[in-house]
Amino acid sequence: MSSNGLSRRRFFGLAGAGTAGVLAAGATGGVIGRATAEETTPTAAAAATDAVPFSGAHQAGIVTPAQDRLHFVAFDVTTDDRAELVEMLRAWTAAARRMTAGQDAGEVGAVEGGQYDVPDDTGEALGLPASGLTLTVGFGPTLFETADGVDRFGLAARRPEPLAELPGFPGDAIDPAISGGDLCVQACANDPQVAVHAVRNLVRLGAGVVSVRWSQLGFGRTSSTSSAQATPRNLFGFKDGTDNLKAEAPKALDQFVWVADGDPGADWLAGGSYVVTRRIRMRIEPWDTATLAEQEATIGRTKKAGAPLGQHGEFDPVDFTKQVDGEFAVPETSHVFLAHPSNSGTAILRRGYSFVDGSDGLGRLDAGLFFIAYQRDPGTGFVQVQKNLRMDAMNEYIQHTSSAVFACPPGITSDDDWWGRALFS
Amino acid sequence: MKKPKPVRERLSVVGLTGLTALTLAACGGGDASSTSSDAAADDIAVAATDDACDVASSDLQAGVHQFTVTNTGSKVTEFYVYADGDRVMGEVENIAPGVARELRVELPAGDYETACKPGMVGDGIRTALTVTGEAATLDQDATLAQAGTDYQRYVQSQTGALVEQTTAFTEAVKAGDVEGAKALFPVARTYWERIEPVAESFGDLDPIIDGREGDQAEGEDFTGFHRIEQALWETGDVSDMGPYADQLLGNVQEIATRSDAVELSPLQLANGAKGLLDEIATGKITGEEDRYSHTDLWDFAANLEGSEAAVQALRPYLEEADPELVGEIDDRFAATEAELEQHRAGDGWQSYDQLTDDQLRGLSDSITALTESVSQVASVVAGK
Numbered sequence: 001m002s003s004n005g006l007s008r009r010r011f012f013g014l015a016g017a018g019t020a021g022v023l024a025a026g027a028t029g030g031v032i033g034r035a036t037a038e039e040t041t042p043t044a045a046a047a048a049t050d051a052v053p054f055s056g057a058h059q060a061g062i063v064t065p066a067q068d069r070l071h072f073v074a075f076d077v078t079t080d081d082r083a084e085l086v087e088m089l090r091a092w093t094a095a096a097r098r099m100t101a102g103q104d105a106g107e108v109g110a111v112e113g114g115q116y117d118v119p120d121d122t123g124e125a126l127g128l129p130a131s132g133l134t135l136t137v138g139f140g141p142t143l144f145e146t147a148d149g150v151d152r153f154g155l156a157a158r159r160p161e162p163l164a165e166l167p168g169f170p171g172d173a174i175d176p177a178i179s180g181g182d183l184c185v186q187a188c189a190n191d192p193q194v195a196v197h198a199v200r201n202l203v204r205l206g207a208g209v210v211s212v213r214w215s216q217l218g219f220g221r222t223s224s225t226s227s228a229q230a231t232p233r234n235l236f237g238f239k240d241g242t243d244n245l246k247a248e249a250p251k252a253l254d255q256f257v258w259v260a261d262g263d264p265g266a267d268w269l270a271g272g273s274y275v276v277t278r279r280i281r282m283r284i285e286p287w288d289t290a291t292l293a294e295q296e297a298t299i300g301r302t303k304k305a306g307a308p309l310g311q312h313g314e315f316d317p318v319d320f321t322k323q324v325d326g327e328f329a330v331p332e333t334s335h336v337f338l339a340h341p342s343n344s345g346t347a348i349l350r351r352g353y354s355f356v357d358g359s360d361g362l363g364r365l366d367a368g369l370f371f372i373a374y375q376r377d378p379g380t381g382f383v384q385v386q387k388n389l390r391m392d393a394m395n396e397y398i399q400h401t402s403s404a405v406f407a408c409p410p411g412i413t414s415d416d417d418w419w420g421r422a423l424f425s
Numbered sequence: 426m427k428k429p430k431p432v433r434e435r436l437s438v439v440g441l442t443g444l445t446a447l448t449l450a451a452c453g454g455g456d457a458s459s460t461s462s463d464a465a466a467d468d469i470a471v472a473a474t475d476d477a478c479d480v481a482s483s484d485l486q487a488g489v490h491q492f493t494v495t496n497t498g499s500k501v502t503e504f505y506v507y508a509d510g511d512r513v514m515g516e517v518e519n520i521a522p523g524v525a526r527e528l529r530v531e532l533p534a535g536d537y538e539t540a541c542k543p544g545m546v547g548d549g550i551r552t553a554l555t556v557t558g559e560a561a562t563l564d565q566d567a568t569l570a571q572a573g574t575d576y577q578r579y580v581q582s583q584t585g586a587l588v589e590q591t592t593a594f595t596e597a598v599k600a601g602d603v604e605g606a607k608a609l610f611p612v613a614r615t616y617w618e619r620i621e622p623v624a625e626s627f628g629d630l631d632p633i634i635d636g637r638e639g640d641q642a643e644g645e646d647f648t649g650f651h652r653i654e655q656a657l658w659e660t661g662d663v664s665d666m667g668p669y670a671d672q673l674l675g676n677v678q679e680i681a682t683r684s685d686a687v688e689l690s691p692l693q694l695a696n697g698a699k700g701l702l703d704e705i706a707t708g709k710i711t712g713e714e715d716r717y718s719h720t721d722l723w724d725f726a727a728n729l730e731g732s733e734a735a736v737q738a739l740r741p742y743l744e745e746a747d748p749e750l751v752g753e754i755d756d757r758f759a760a761t762e763a764e765l766e767q768h769r770a771g772d773g774w775q776s777y778d779q780l781t782d783d784q785l786r787g788l789s790d791s792i793t794a795l796t797e798s799v800s801q802v803a804s805v806v807a808g809k
Contacts, residue, residue: 170640173713285793286703289800291807294696361782362710362789390642391628396703 048190051130054100056411057271058258061134062349062374063247065226067188070218070353071195072277072370073203074181074404075210077143082153086424088209092137092185092202093418102130105201122204124197131191135198137419138275138406141165143182158423160265162274162377163407169386171395178214178279178402186275186372192219214402216279218353218370225351231306231314234369235282235354236397238299239306242314243340245349256347256381257374268422271410273374276348276382279355279402282368287397298393300336308336318342333393344385348373368398378405467491471541473520474498478541478550487534487558494541495525500772503542505549506530510755512737513579518586518616519545532556544772568742569806573688576738580620584681587616591677595670598653598663607657611715611723611773614650617677618727621704622697622735623684630680634673637713649673651717658717691739695803698735701728702796710789712777722774725788726765733758736799739806747805754798761791 048068052060077085095105104110106120113119144159145151165180185202189195196217203212222234223241227248234240245252254260259269287295296302296309306314310322310329318340322329330337341347351372360366375381389395409420468491472479475498494504494517501521506514506528514537515530534556540549590613597606617624617635625631632640634649641647647655648669656663689697708714709725736743736754743751764787768775780788 168639170642172639283703283707285706285796289699289703289796291696291800291803361786363786363793364789387643396707 049129049131051101052132052134054097054135055413055417057413058411059134059136059272059408060100060411061136061186061188062257062273062351062408063225063253064132064134064188065229065247066221066223066351067132067134067190068221069189069192069195070221070370070372071187071192071199071215072218072372073185073187073199073215074140074213075183075185075206076213077152077182077209078211079209080152082424084209085153086420088206089137089420089424090418091205093412095201095205096135096137096198096419097412099125099198099201100130100133100135102128102133105198105205122197122200124200125194128191128194128197131189131194133187133189133194133198135202136186136188136275136408138184138186138408139163139420139423140181140183140404140406142180155423158265158268160259160263160269160407162264162379163405164378166276166378166383166403166405169400170390172400172403174403175401178216180404181213181406183210184275184277184404184406192217216277216355216370216402217357218355220354222352222354222369223350225349234352235284235367236287236295236299238295238301238303239314240352240369241350242301242306243318245347252347253349256376257349259376263376265407268420269407269409272408273376274378274381275406275408276371276373276375276378277402277404277406278371278400280369280371281366281399281401283397283399284367285364290397297331297334298397300330300334309334331393333391335389335392335394338389338392339385344388346380346384348375348381348385368401374408468493471495471504471539472497473502473504473541473543475500475543476550478504478539478552480539480552480554483552483554485532485554485556487532487556489529489531492528492530492539493525494520494528496520496522498522498543500543501545503545503549504528505540505542506532506554507538507540508535510737510740510751511733512575512740513582513734514575515578516582518582519589534558546769546772565742565745568745569691569739572691572694572738572742576694576735577685577688579734579738580623580687581685583616583620584684587613587620588678588681590616591674595674598657598670599667601663603657603661603663606653606663607718610650610654610657610718611720614715614720615723615727617650618701618704618724619731619734620684621728621731622693622700623687623689624680625700626687627680627683630676630683634676634680637716649676651715654715654717691742691806692803694735694739695799695806698732698739698802699796699800701732701735702792702799704728705792706789706796710785710792715777719777719779720774721777722765722768722780726774729758729761729765732799736802739802743802743805746808747801750798750801750805754795754802757791757795757798761788761795764788764791 052064054060079085099105104121108117108120110119110121110123110126141159141163143153144155144163168174185199187195187198189198199215221232223244224231225244225247227246231239231242245256247253257273259266259272261270263270290298292303301308305312307316308318308330310319310324311317318330318336320328320330320337320342337343351374353370353372354367355370356365356367358366373382409423412419470481471492471494473494473496480492492504492506496502499522501519503516503518503520505516508514514532515528517526517528520526537554537556538551539554540551542549590609594606594609594613597609635651636647636649637651638647638655650673652669653663653666653673656666705725705728709721709728712719712721714724715721740751768780768784
């Protein structure tokens, strides 16, 4: 009554073979999720209300310790005029610079203009602190060339090869209406109103140039991206992101997250990253009626401590060879087993959020996890991990309903810099 | 289908195999092909027609009995012996008109019902059956151990019909009989869907028998029931389906042989009963399972019957351990069946695409409630 044809021995063999060029087998344990001797302080806001610096070598909102709330938005560019697009990106950058500092979107402000002026800020964030707001922008494959091959902005030749639509995966139920996009903005903050305010004002600035394709709210972070943070729980009730790539491990970030000189598109993308988003519906009713043993065997960790099965503490190393009562403690169909860097042969920086989007019309909550992952190359990042999850026991309880990929340019480094300058120059 | 995963067993049911051999309770053959080491004391004739089910005897002594069911009606029928709560003591499926088949079953003292199901639908034509004599009382361990044997008997009765109906289905496909194949598709799947917890445990076969389009890994072909379903309903052209039909039948025969040998532990039974309801909630309520034929309600009914069979196998134990839960489960199975019954169409079910949002909501709500109750069985069984 067991056996699905995947032998553990075979898996270890594969992991060893599949790591070529991506990861030296065995090296992961020291690199991922562990502070190294080169430990650096993450660009964290000291308090939840403080501002996160807007400029830097990398965009904020990637290794920034994950804030509690998310508003993610994807846009279609509705103009064919390159100059209009550039102008909007400049305006967005200026507004983002102000809003992340806790200021109004426009130079005048929500209530400082004349009685017959239309306010240049919508006002709902008046009186609220910066709340750790970060705004992170990305460019989708269709910005460079539309699905039917039109090069609207003279960018086709500059599309890096890894920036391509993701392949389909078994079990996908992707809704095109909430997938893809020419541009994206990830707004994260510790106050949901601050995140929504930022997106709303960028949408408004983009009128005539972009229109909202889809947007997603997230009410609670499901990953920690800094070892200074406690690991949150996702809607399965399990700690998520224990072994995530963390801000304190810069070597791993260089290896797995940041686009480097020599990589495709490095002329404009070096210091940037690729973001993959997947809206993952959780089938919470079957999950909630599953026994604790079934839940833990599905995840591969204990529910209480988040310890790898067979271990005691959350941060005890995962040991896939450990046996309990003659059986492997961590089942080979568990999510941790299949997704762990030592078996997937790679690593990604996860930054997902829980969502509840009302109900599904069948008397059930439409709930899940809006998965966000940053990586140096989607092919050797998310795609490689996801391909390895075909036999994941967790697939019983989830369904991917949206998919998108964007290239996020490097950070803003000077006062006259703007999002995408290197791409459009 | 579900994503392949091994059935897990965290508890060891002590002495399960040994107790099974010693127990006095029912362990009769599931269908005519099964054999029992116990000699049948008699041969009770059952005359089955489209509107009658005459059983030659209504009072029996405890022990092994053989029923010979002769179908003189015009519809395919089934014959069951039910204990309290419709726990199946023995059954013969798929008795074609003009055919006689035998059922051998061991019956301890107690009150039973026999039932014929002409057209293989509904509650059937019921007759009371009283068995007297030495009452077999089992202690709890033995009762629990018996559950696996009882369920195995159920599985064996289903696999026989699965192979027969899949044979008929694939023959129709190969003969180019599109209408015939369309009619047989949901019938063959009924026997598959009833025993999914067992069939799915064979992770190598389940995906190639029951995988849906898009579930395949890179380089894998889309095969099985749903590949043929797509051809039947999308194009109506099955001229190139011969190899898929042959492969499907071969795999179904293989899985039937393997399933017959499987005896589930009580905890696996409990999880299987819930797993079947999860199948309904995630695949059938959403119309994803049979996306071309829209015969999802056939699969819905079969999953529901299979879940109930698994629960009923545990029933003698549950009635001792948690009678209140048994009552709640009975009520909720009945409520779900009533909800489903509104959508009966002839000998089958309404097409999924004819259901309104409100009707789907009603089905969904009843399954959600039932799942909550059935999910409690695992802890009652594990509490042993």
